[in-house]
Amino acid sequence: MRLFAPATEAEAAGIVRAHPRIGLAIAGGGTRMVNHRNPALSARSLCGVRRYRPQDMTMTAAAGTPLSAIEEVLASHGQRLGFEPTSAIAGRSTIGAVAAMNLSGPRRPFAGSARDALLGLRMVTGLGERVSTGGRVIKNAAGLDLTRAIAGSFGSLAFITEVTFRTMPVPAAGINVVLPGMRASMLPAVAARLMLKGLPLTGAAHLDGVGLGGVAGAGPVALLRFEGSASAVAAAKRHLDSLDLAVAVHDGGDPWGIVARATVLAPGAGQALWRVTIPETAGGALAEQLAREGADVLTDRRGGLLRLRHGVDFARRLAALVAPMPGASASLEAGPPRAAILPDHNQPGAAMLARLKQALDPNAVFVAANRPGAAAA
Amino acid sequence: MTNIAMPPVDQAVIARRDEIVAGLVSILGAEHVISAEDERRAYETDALTAYRAVPLAVALPGSTEEVSRVLAFLNGTGAKVIARGAGTSLSGGALPSEDAVVLGLARLNRILDIDYGNRIARVQTGVTNVNITNAVSGEGFFYAPDPSSQLACTIGGNVAMNSGGAHCLKYGVTTNNILGVRMVLIDGKVVEIGGSEVDAPGYDLLGLVIGSEGQLGVVTEATVRILRAADGARPMLMGFDSAEAAGGCVAAIIASGIIPVAIEYMDRPAIKVCEAFAHAGYPLDVEALLIIEVEGSEAEIADLIAWITAIAEAFNPTTTRISQSATESAAIWKGRKSAFGAMGRIADYVCMDGVIPTSRLPEVLVKITEICESYGLAVANIFHAGDGNLHPLVLYDMNDPDQLSKAEYAGADILKACVEAGGCLTGEHGVGIEKRDLMTVQYSKADLDQQMRIKSIFDPGWKLNPAKVFPLDGRPTVAA
């Protein structure tokens, strides 16, 4: 199998035009290689921050720039990516892959998604054309904006060469707290109540039976994060202390990477790890039900995202549970292919999605990444 | 008189007028079809009033199903279709043509469902922006994007234009606050895009539909994010001796890591007019005024105001006034939100909407003044400084035939300067007809070709709002 790593966008366009079928090596390191019979295209040689003035609150970078390099530059100016991709990704990943996967972390329900922060991008389409979409400033209402459609398309529509993100200031203060003994079904309501109080919640997760890197016991525990001005964070702590709950400050490093990557749920032999996206108010209750049926469950995003580990054969039961729930869907995250939950191709809108493929890659040059649940078009 | 060309009118469609009206009447009933010329005239323009054309007919559907039947019918007639909310577009987005049927959506004015637990509401798209907030404010919630036209403009128009407002600095613009839409395609097919599921796997067509200016379909329902209102909010006023000082202050506040809910800017001509209109207590002896609003608990508001005041010291504000009461806050915002209307009482103007990186604010403001002076025109600036979204109002006299043309040239030069500074043509008012021919300044031919391929796939006959957004030159040939 051949791997192309063009050093310029023009070169990338030439490669796309010369190959009737090409796969995208999404993470710059080639870790998510798609189809070994097709040549693959990597952005890893398109590297470097191209424009960054901190007070503009935007950064433009070549797609192959490692996320770690970007986070480092931002941190040196007291800024960060609000949607928290770092905690969601292990090892080497590129900023282009973050965009292609619409990868967000636990801060997602509070600070928006990768897609929300993505302002514009440059890409090579399936026709081999070099196209820019969106803008390089915080607001842009000029023309049809493909930026958000490319985000999350897993390389099946276009090869991203450059991205522009909105950046956010790092808040002055932050605190993680653990509430032991709380049930998962209470998480959405508790989070809602804290936000009603105006407290600066930026993380709300729940773990059951899996521990939290040794900090909490194996019983059910809620993990909350508050970030904001010093006075706002202090007010949050005071409020929690005033409740009749055993509140412990979690100061053992950053637990959110554990939550985001679900490292505590690594599947063993005969097991699989799935993810369920679901409306927040329904998520907590489903988490409890799954636990009753023997799954190890991690709830994140105030109930909006569940990760669960169970025997491979649980796939069918999970699919049946989720299918009738409005706004919910399940997909396989790690495990053998037979644990996959196929996306519903009869979903309304499937024909609409095909139109997008037709407009950007009419000859199907790009082979969709084989992530379970990714758009198959 | 003006510099913007319109595509030729299709006389064959005009010849079929009676037949088209009869078809619409058979679907909607005579009371919901406007065909008399004097009544159609009410739809001849939007808030870009220098351009007018009386449409062939106006259809007023009352449901998604009626929209669908109307479009399926019109699709066979050759008539063009212009969706219209409240007609407050500042870029000529809702301007009709003589061979077009206007689809007025004001009857789709119901709030369908509110889910406080998941913080979403489903509404028909003829609902006005402010009525969403009115419907949820009793529970302490609001819909965040707040265009100054929010009393009149519809959520459908907001979706079409990706509208913003003063408070979007913190909460994002329309695209960040919409979760799904129901849309009717040109052939009458109804599609659901997005929905209540967050980050569903698969493509996100929603982001493409938002800001598409009625080019892809007619949006009849929207699922919107509602947010919990902060405990309190307080605006403060800061006056400066120069645009440089005010611009520098904005950049310094943002660089310090604070994102206020709003940072609005007015220059001397704008302050004078707004103060005369709203009696908001704006200082009249300053070159530039910032309205900065912060929100949170009492303690947090106090913290933030102290922090901002300290940062501003370095730029020598000549006045600093912190609102002391709800009445005072309301007056401060009334002055800002009625700014365009107040300007309209003293002069005709074209309102520009370019965006620049905030670090370039001072130099671009100087450039704008130079451009307008070179055409012998005056300019007033009132805009969203925190996100670099400029609104220079280029003033002219409608009775002087030469001046509109000059104002348009000045506007074009201003927008080119914004793009050159690393920004874009429009931050929230959309392209419409006004900026259509400038799209080549921001986008290459390949960029525009790609956008037009999308347009063609959704609307192969280019019947939906076709005079807008894309320069007339370089469009694909459309099979009749």
Ligand SMILES: Cc1cc2nc3c(=O)[nH]c(=O)nc-3n(C[C@H](O)[C@H](O)[C@H](O)COP(=O)(O)OP(=O)(O)OC[C@H]3O[C@@H](n4cnc5c(N)ncnc54)[C@H](O)[C@@H]3O)c2cc1C
């Ligand atoms: C005084 C004043 C102040 C303003 N302030 C702001 C501001 O602060 N921020 C801002 O962003 N804008 C502002 N605007 C501009 C304007 O209000 C917005 O663009 C608004 O979103 C238009 O809404 P509308 O309902 O009036 O739409 P219309 O003007 O009727 O239509 C606008 C466009 O949307 C399309 N459209 C309308 N409804 C639909 C639908 N249901 N489906 C598909 N397409 C549709 C139309 O075809 C047209 O292209 C202001 C305008 C005025 C007059």
